[in-house]
Amino acid sequence: MWWHNAVIYEIYVRSFADSDGDGIGDIPGVISRLDYLEWLGIDAIWLSPIMKSPGRDQGYDIAGYLDVDPVLGTLADVDRLISEAERRGIRVLLDLVPNHTSIEHPWFGDSRTRRDYYVWSDQPNNWVSTFHIPSWTYDDREGRYYLHSYLPEQPDLNWWNEEVREHFDHILRYWFSRGVAGFRIDACYIIVKDRLLRDNPPAGPRDHLWDRNRGQRPMWSAYQPEVHDVLRRWRKICEEFAPPRLLMGATWVPELDELAGYFGAGDELQLPQYFQFLFAEFDPRELRRVVEAWLAALPDNEVPVWVGSSHDLSRFPSRWCDGDNALIRTGLTMLLTLPGSCVLYQGDEFGLQDTPVQTEDLRDLTGQCRDTYRTPMPWRDEPGGGFTSGRPWLPMGDVAACNIADQMRDPDSVLHNARRLIARKKALKGVYRPVEVCDEMWIYRRGDVRVTLDFREGGPSRTRVEGTIS
Numbered sequence: 001m002w003w004h005n006a007v008i009y010e011i012y013v014r015s016f017a018d019s020d021g022d023g024i025g026d027i028p029g030v031i032s033r034l035d036y037l038e039w040l041g042i043d044a045i046w047l048s049p050i051m052k053s054p055g056r057d058q059g060y061d062i063a064g065y066l067d068v069d070p071v072l073g074t075l076a077d078v079d080r081l082i083s084e085a086e087r088r089g090i091r092v093l094l095d096l097v098p099n100h101t102s103i104e105h106p107w108f109g110d111s112r113t114r115r116d117y118y119v120w121s122d123q124p125n126n127w128v129s130t131f132h133i134p135s136w137t138y139d140d141r142e143g144r145y146y147l148h149s150y151l152p153e154q155p156d157l158n159w160w161n162e163e164v165r166e167h168f169d170h171i172l173r174y175w176f177s178r179g180v181a182g183f184r185i186d187a188c189y190i191i192v193k194d195r196l197l198r199d200n201p202p203a204g205p206r207d208h209l210w211d212r213n214r215g216q217r218p219m220w221s222a223y224q225p226e227v228h229d230v231l232r233r234w235r236k237i238c239e240e241f242a243p244p245r246l247l248m249g250a251t252w253v254p255e256l257d258e259l260a261g262y263f264g265a266g267d268e269l270q271l272p273q274y275f276q277f278l279f280a281e282f283d284p285r286e287l288r289r290v291v292e293a294w295l296a297a298l299p300d301n302e303v304p305v306w307v308g309s310s311h312d313l314s315r316f317p318s319r320w321c322d323g324d325n326a327l328i329r330t331g332l333t334m335l336l337t338l339p340g341s342c343v344l345y346q347g348d349e350f351g352l353q354d355t356p357v358q359t360e361d362l363r364d365l366t367g368q369c370r371d372t373y374r375t376p377m378p379w380r381d382e383p384g385g386g387f388t389s390g391r392p393w394l395p396m397g398d399v400a401a402c403n404i405a406d407q408m409r410d411p412d413s414v415l416h417n418a419r420r421l422i423a424r425k426k427a428l429k430g431v432y433r434p435v436e437v438c439d440e441m442w443i444y445r446r447g448d449v450r451v452t453l454d455f456r457e458g459g460p461s462r463t464r465v466e467g468t469i470s
């Protein structure tokens with residue numbers, strides 16, 4: 001299957017390329033850059049949500065699952081994107097947000113569906129939203145509280161309701177029929193909630209950082225066994241299509257055995273995302289531990305997908321490498337030579353760093369200040385960065401210091417290096433075997449190929465991939 005050894009390129013659509021000068025990236029903008037993506041050699045693009053949304057959480061609050069957000073384009077644009085991408089051997093994955101809708105979704109407007117499709121309680125329990133606010137908001141019309149695992153504008157759907165499940169069956173088939181190759185599924189591990197809405201226990205010292213920060217372990221608000229019924233149901237829908245469609249889950253599941261459970265018996269997600277790189281230091285011993293732990297926990301015949309950067313938790317060229325080009329090459333070499341697939345977040349391929357955003361320019365309305373990792377792509381050194389002819393919706397950062405056009409002209413650039421690694425990755429099939437790790441280096445083999453990762457700051461770097469690829 002193509003996703004067993006693939007580079008999936010995450011496009012944050014609003015910040016990729018703007019075709020109409022309104023300062024916001026859009027789908028025609030993505031189409032206009034497909035030649036670049038083909039040149040880079042990636043296998044698939046995953047688009048941040050493009051469905052109709054009032055944009056309280058930049059598209060992660062959907063008001064129409066079968067409609068395209070007019071700010072980003074039209075359904076015809078999506079069809080054209082799929083066929084133009086296909087012509088270049090690139091598959092298109094969409095982001096599906098099944099845990100919650102927008103408060104503006106017609107289901108929340110209509111009194112019958114509002115009552116039946118969402119999660120209600122007379123008394124709020126102690127659950128705390130991912131955005132660190134109480135998870136319950138009082139609704140005057142119902143005289144009760146509704147649940148929201150994120151913002152009050154993102155009410156959680158009631159996945160115990162068969163009608164909700166049927167709607168999503170239809171949504172999946174609808175997009176798959178249009179040629180979408182699969183979905184990245186947002187927050188899929190939390191969609192089903194404890195029926196009794198029991199209080200979560202406090203987080204303990206052994207809990208993951210993201211639970212400790214929130215002060216509770218989401219024992220009843222997430223990870224319910226019934227989530228797997230839904231995933232199995234969706235996987236069957238994937239298999240109705242030829243070629244079968246892909247489900248890549250945004251699975252913030254700290255226990256590796258539990259995370260491995262999201263593969264099911266080969267009948268759930270094909271790629272549950274493993275996020276531990278986002279919390280790990282750029283230290284050879286630590287990264288090796290993180291990698292080997294997940295490889296050891298993987299069920300037979302399943303592959304990992306590695307994630308170094310994301311629109312939620314910063315770019316690795318800043319977080320790990322502080323902009324040091326030698327270290328960025330090491331990071332890319334690791335991501336692109338480990339077994340399985342990897343997600344590159346737009347900009348990773350040329351070492352784009354987080355961009356500081358002044359308070360008055362912040363556009364993330366959730367209070368999470370994630371704008372610094374969502375600023376627009378610097379295509380060229382010019383005003384608007386080749387991203388837009390208008391005023392970019394977020395600041396561009398220093399486009400002269402780092403842009404694609406300059407790096408394309410330089411065969412020794414981070415970008416060209418990433419392109420060579422991507423080309424090599426396809427042929428890299430041998431199993432992972434550790435050779436050596438010390439304070440500065442991590443060396444491993446993939447069959448006859450030997451990968452040396454150098455973690456020392458500054459050059460000259462000893463990072464390299466050597467040997468014949470069988």
Ligand code: BGC
Nearest residue numbers: 057060097150186187250312
């Ligand atoms: C997305 C976030 C979003 C949240 C709520 C996450 O998985 O990546 O950007 O704010 O879900 O939908």
